[in-house]
Amino acid sequence: MRRVHLEAAEDHVQRLARESDPLGAVKELIWNALDADATRVDVVLHRSPLGAVERVTVHDDGTGMAPEALAAAFDRIGGSWKKWTSGTLLKQRTLHGSNGQGRLRAYALGDHIRWTTVADGGGGRSRTEVSAHAATRNDFLIGDSRPTTDPTGTLVEAWGKQSPRLDRLPLRANHRRLTTELAPYLTAYPEVTVVYDGTPVDPGTSIRRTAVYPLAFGAETAQLKVIEWSAAVDRELHLCDQHGIPVGSVDAGIRAPGFDFTAYVLWHAMADNVGDVHLGDAHDSQVTALVAVAREQLRAHFRSRADDRRRELVEGWRAEGSYPYDGAPAGEPARVERETFDLVATTVHRHLPGRGNQRRGTLRLLCEVLRSQPDRVADLLDDIFKLSDDERGQLDQALRRTAAPRVIRAATTVADRLGVIAALRRLALDERAEDPAALRALLADESWVFGERHGLLAGDRTLDGLLVRHAEVEVLLALARREHEGRQNLVVVAAPTVGLKELARVTAYADAIAGDGGLRGRRVDWDVWLVGSEVDSEARLEARHPDRPPGCVQDRVEGGNRVRVWARSWSEVVHECADRVRFYQDSMADPS
Ligand SMILES: Nc1ncnc2c1ncn2[C@@H]1O[C@H](COP(=O)(O)OP(=O)(O)OP(=O)(O)O)[C@@H](O)[C@H]1O
Ligand SMILES: [Mg+2]
Structure with a gap:
């Protein structure tokens, strides 16, 4: 002894x-x-x-x-x-x-x-x-x-x-810690077996994917190895010698939501320099420089992996028929919308229902929310799904990255308007405005059809009451907006054709309603439209006055009220709308 x-x-x-x-x-x-x-x-x-x-x-x-x-x-x-x-x-x-x-x-x-x-x-x-x-x-x-x-x-x-x-x-977690630390060694020497508490430490069974990158810092070179695991692990950046033998470790120091990984920096002089890592980032050492480039590379790796993963998810949804879009996006706004949808949907994918048909419904809903409330999408999803900080951060970043909300809102407006124009074309042109109730129902919320300045008009009881007292013509639509100290009224009268006779009747009608005492005390802007399937040549001459915009047959101010009378055919109305939407669409596609 x-x-x-x-x-x-x-x-x-x-x-x-x-x-x-x-x-x-x-x-x-x-x-x-x-x-x-x-x-x-x-x-x-x-x-x-x-x-x-x-x-x-x-x-x-x-x-x-x-x-x-x-x-x-x-x-x-x-x-x-x-x-x-x-x-x-x-x-x-x-x-x-x-x-x-x-x-x-x-x-x-x-x-x-x-x-x-x-x-x-x-x-x-x-x-x-x-x-x-x-x-x-x-x-x-x-x-x-x-x-x-x-x-x-x-x-x-x-x-x-x-x-x-x-x-x-x-604890299982300790088994995993051993697995991640020994992974490079056990991969290099497959003849070695380590058994911990009865279970072999076998990185092979839980490694999902491995990637290796060269690193350069100063005049030195090193390697970064990234291992993605199929189970949760401590995200560490292991500092190893050139053979992958760890001599120290630091926190991985990057955000990569949804990935379980460990990383290994392999450098021949690691053992002699590893002590410097604890001196902190402010200290100007080779190891801190190396850790910085390694983290940068790690970030790039997971950015591209996140893109891969999103693509895989989207492909999966497409294959099972739950993806709410078909074919390739047509045009820039559609592309932005699609890209944003993909980012948003793949960010919250953890919360989507597991069953295919339910998932389909949720994805469709998501698409609707994105179209109708693009600026509020992050808040809404947060309310519904209780997003993690990581997910919320990603979502905010996704929505900030592009001018997505603006473009999507614009694209949605265009899509909605194109829908209205198609319906108007059918009701007013193909069916020659023979179903006034259907036309009224369509136009009640779409006053922009009669010009952008009428964009925010709505049904109004005072105006309706006033018009009841003047029943000389058949009113298709009466909408109003109350403004600061006045109001704006739009009255649309439908006629089969527009001729001088109809014009005279509507002009008299406009005078009568504008002169009605019901709105006294307010400054009122009246726009009275007479719209028919045709405008005959005499009426058309009236409507083409050099001092007035096309279609305006009368524009006068009386007693502080402005009264404008317009004569238009439905086909002119439809074409002007389509023109305006096209202009808007073009300026969106080419923001310069
Ligand atoms: N299981 C073992 N088989 C053979 N030799 C061993 C074993 N365990 C320890 N030794 C011997 O004991 C010595 C001291 O071990 P110890 O772990 O303290 O130091 P080390 O391995 O040399 O360095 P380090 O502190 O970096 O681990 C080793 O160098 C080795 O010669
Ligand atoms: Mg030892």
């Missing part, structure tokens, strides 16, 4: 154990096994009958520690032989260790620690036990070596500490 003593303050040794992080301790023991060329490492969490973790063992089939090497392995902190060697002794695998202190972390797993190691040494194969106790943590007792024919390898056992922290070791 020999005793080796660490020449270091005990509290320093205690600090090195990092007792709050038992998983970190397990990792160190695994790395020690892998550094000893193990092909199988078994971490076993022994539970008490009540389920508490009361003993942790890590067994490996590596080369073990020969008696003559043991004292050197245990009697100091730092000065690891691994620092001066390029690879493991037997298989030249990449080494993880370099600090000569990882073993001390075993105190995080128990007060008692025992290494039982079988190795080939100068005196043949032998077994040796090394034990330590937290009460005298600087001392290691090395037992006598005995010959054996057992296979080489090391068993580390830790027990005698009932810390609730240890009870967290079996």
Whole structure:
């Protein structure tokens, strides 16, 4: 029996154990096994009958520690032989260790620690036990070596500490943490198996996708490896040497909603520089520069992945018939609307119903909301779906990125108006205005048909009451708007044809209603339209006066009221509307 003593303050040794992080301790023991060329490492969490973790063992089939090497392995902190060697002794695998202190972390797993190691040494194969106790943590007792024919390898056992922290070791999340950290190593050395609490650590089964990018910073080059996982993981940016052996980690530091990933920066000088990472971004070091370019590349990666994912979602909806658009968008506003819809719908896709036909209904509704209330879409969806901060942020960004709300509103207006024009063409031209009720129903909300300045008129009881007193003509439509100190009235009279006789009658009618005392006290703008299927040549001459706009047969002011009388054919009305919409549409497509 020999005793080796660490020449270091005990509290320093205690600090090195990092007792709050038992998983970190397990990792160190695994790395020690892998550094000893193990092909199988078994971490076993022994539970008490009540389920508490009361003993942790890590067994490996590596080369073990020969008696003559043991004292050197245990009697100091730092000065690891691994620092001066390029690879493991037997298989030249990449080494993880370099600090000569990882073993001390075993105190995080128990007060008692025992290494039982079988190795080939100068005196043949032998077994040796090394034990330590937290009460005298600087001392290691090395037992006598005995010959054996057992296979080489090391068993580390830790027990005698009932810390609730240890009870967290079996959590699935810890298995995943090990998986993400060991992923590059296990991918590089597929012959190695690590089993944690009965389950092999197998990145292959949970890796969704891997991407590798070259990085350049200053005169140096490095690599970024991005692994996307099929389960939630801690988003870490592992700082690795050129072989992918992690020597440190920082937060991934980017937003990539909906992705489970870890990233690895591989750089040959990482081990020597990794300490600088904790100096913070303000510090001008190579590692901070490298982390910055790595994050930039990560951001670009996930921007493009998010685009892929959106495309896949949209393709899926199209294939199942729940996508609310057909074919390719015609024209710029339609393209903007479609693009915005895709962004919005794919951002909230988590909230869409799982069933195809319900999803179809929801997507259609979404499309309607986007058309009718483009500026409020983010608020509405937030109310309905209770979006996460990430989703809300993305949505705001999507809607800000383009002039989407404006263009969509404009495009919707155009689409609506084209619909009204088509209906008007059918009712007024094809059916020669023979169904006044249908025409009235169509035009009641579409007063813009008679000119943009009539855009916001509505039905009005005072005006209706006034017109009842003057029933000389058949009124198709009477709409009004009350303004600051006056009002605007529009009265449309329909006639089969417009001739001088009809004109005279309507002009007299206009005078009569304008002269009615009912609206006294207000300044009133009257527009009285006479619209027929035809305007005969005499009436047309009247309507073409050099001082008046086309169609205006009378424009006079009397007693503060302005009275304008118009004579138009339905086909003129329809064509002028179509012209205005076309102009609007053109100016939208080409905003210059
Ligand atoms: N499972 C093992 N198999 C073989 N040798 C081991 C094993 N565990 C520890 N050793 C030996 O003990 C030494 C000390 O291990 P320790 O983890 O403290 O330091 P290290 O691995 O050299 O460096 P680091 O602190 O970076 O891990 C190792 O260098 C190695 O020689
Ligand atoms: Mg080590």
